[in-house]
Amino acid sequence: MVRAAVSRALRLDRLAIGAVGATLALMTLGSVVHGTGSSLACPDWPLCHGSALPAMTGGVQFEHSHRLAAAAVVVLTIALAVAAWRQSDRLERRLALAACGLIVLQAVLGAATVLMGLPPAVSVAHLATSMAFLAVLVVLAGRLGGFPRSRADAATRTWLTIAAMVVYLQILLGGVVRHMGAALACPDLPSCAGSMWPVALLQRLHMVHRAGALVALVVVVAATLVLYRKAQPVGARHALVLAPAVLVLCQGALGIAVVSTGAPLAIVTAHHATGALLLASLVLAWTTCRSESQGA
Numbered sequence: 349m350v351r352a353a354v355s356r357a358l359r360l361d362r363l364a365i366g367a368v369g370a371t372l373a374l375m376t377l378g379s380v381v382h383g384t385g386s387s388l389a390c391p392d393w394p395l396c397h398g399s400a401l402p403a404m405t406g407g408v409q410f411e412h413s414h415r416l417a418a419a420a421v422v423v424l425t426i427a428l429a430v431a432a433w434r435q436s437d438r439l440e441r442r443l444a445l446a447a448c449g450l451i452v453l454q455a456v457l458g459a460a461t462v463l464m465g466l467p468p469a470v471s472v473a474h475l476a477t478s479m480a481f482l483a484v485l486v487v488l489a490g491r492l493g494g495f496p497r498s499r500a501d502a503a504t505r506t507w508l509t510i511a512a513m514v515v516y517l518q519i520l521l522g523g524v525v526r527h528m529g530a531a532l533a534c535p536d537l538p539s540c541a542g543s544m545w546p547v548a549l550l551q552r553l554h555m556v557h558r559a560g561a562l563v564a565l566v567v568v569v570a571a572t573l574v575l576y577r578k579a580q581p582v583g584a585r586h587a588l589v590l591a592p593a594v595l596v597l598c599q600g601a602l603g604i605a606v607v608s609t610g611a612p613l614a615i616v617t618a619h620h621a622t623g624a625l626l627l628a629s630l631v632l633a634w635t636t637c638r639s640e641s642q643g644a
Contacts, residue, residue: 364489379620386410450481475523490635498579511571568596
């Protein structure tokens with residue numbers, strides 16, 4: 349009986365981690381879809397040019413692959429919810445149900461994005477929902493998985509909460525910049541057309557995103573240092589605790605590279621993927637960070 353219970357727990361653990369990995373892959377593919385101008389390669393939904401298996405050529409190969417990957421994530425999420433309902437506690441069941449609700453909303457927004465011709469507001473809402481969905485999955489995986497735990501106080505968790513919120517908002521601001529076509533509105537660094545506060549609206553939007561990046565950098569590094577000092581990680585905990593600081597530095601470097609190199613697809617995609625990983629690392633650190641009053 350004990351062996352069977354452990355086996356079920358391991359399967360649930362792997363299912364949750366697999367759902368997180370599949371979601372990160374889906375987000376990366378979604379960035380490729382946008383970066384290649386393939387978002388409307390399939391003008392209908394859920395079919396593509398009236399077919400469930402269209403010819404995978406041109407932009408269709410990216411857009412339809414994204415849809416197929418999204419379907420796989422839906423299946424994984426439903427399977428995770430069913431398994432969690434049978435094996436987990438009340439909070440984990442609610443998290444799994446929340447994930448199901450968010451993936452349904454994400455599908456609706458994805459359909460609206462295509463059928464309405466890529467309106468920026470809907471595209472950014474699509475991004476916001478995807479990041480919220482990722483965060484819920486990471487919390488669930490963090491609770492179910494065998495990740496190393498860190499001891500910290502309430503203040504440390506507050507730092508991590510603030511850092512995660514700042515990164516989430518910065519990701520959404522980046523989505524606005526991208527979908528409004530402002531990614532290269534400022535071709536120079538650190539100023540914009542020789543000014544720190546230019547006149548043009550898109551240039552100002554771009555500069556606000558740069559300012560947000562600096563805020564995110566400071567807050568994430570500060571939160572990481574607070575956690576490191578309080579948790580005193582050893583062994584495998586080092587990677588978990590230090591990951592946010594490493595990722596935010598990488599993200600800043602990629603942001604600079606996007607502007608200085610003219611936004612090539614590979615760098616833009618890496619920038620988007622690293623942002624998602626950064627948010628996930630903060631949420632995971634928060635989830636696995638126990639208060640001093642809790643057990644190890």
